[in-house]
Amino acid sequence: RTAKAATMEDKGNHILVIRTITDKKARYLTAKKLTQLFRQKSFSEWKAKLDAGGRTVVMRSETESELEPYRRSIEMLGAETEIVDQKTIGGSKVF
Numbered sequence: 472r473t474a475k476a477a478t479m480e481d482k483g484n485h486i487l488v489i490r491t492i493t494d495k496k497a498r499y500l501t502a503k504k505l506t507q508l509f510r511q512k513s514f515s516e517w518k519a520k521l522d523a524g525g526r527t528v529v530m531r532s533e534t535e536s537e538l539e540p541y542r543r544s545i546e547m548l549g550a551e552t553e554i555v556d557q558k559t560i561g562g563s564k565v566f
Contacts, residue, residue: 483531483557487538490551491524497549498522504548505529508541531557 492498502518509530520527529545532538535554542552 483533485533485535485538486531486555486557487529487542487545488553488555489521489527489529489545490553491526492521492550494549500548501545501550504545508544 489501492501498518498521502514502521505517506512506514529552530538530541538554542554545552
C-alpha cells in the first residue's frame with residue numbers, strides 16, 4: 472500500500488464508509504483495525520466515531536479499486552461497509 476492510499480484526507484469522488492455497528496466487540500475490533508491502517512488517528516478517536524453510530528467515513532479515493540483492500544479488511548471483522556460516490560448538490564458536497 473502506498474502512502475497516498477493510506478491517507479484518509481485524500482480528495483476523491485469515492486468514499487469508503489462503515490455503517491453503524493451494533494455489536495460492541497465488532498466496534499472495538501474495527502476501531503483497532505482502523506488504527507493499524509490509518510495511524511494519523513488514535514484508537515480512541517476511531518472508537519468514539521464508531522460508538523457515535525451513523526456512517527463513519529474511512530477514506531476517499533479517485534478510484535474505487537484503491538478502496539477495495541481496505542473494505543475487505545474491515546468487513547472481515549464483521550463491519551458493514553459501502554463505497555459511495557461524492558456528489559455536489561447546490562454547491563455543497565454530499566454523499
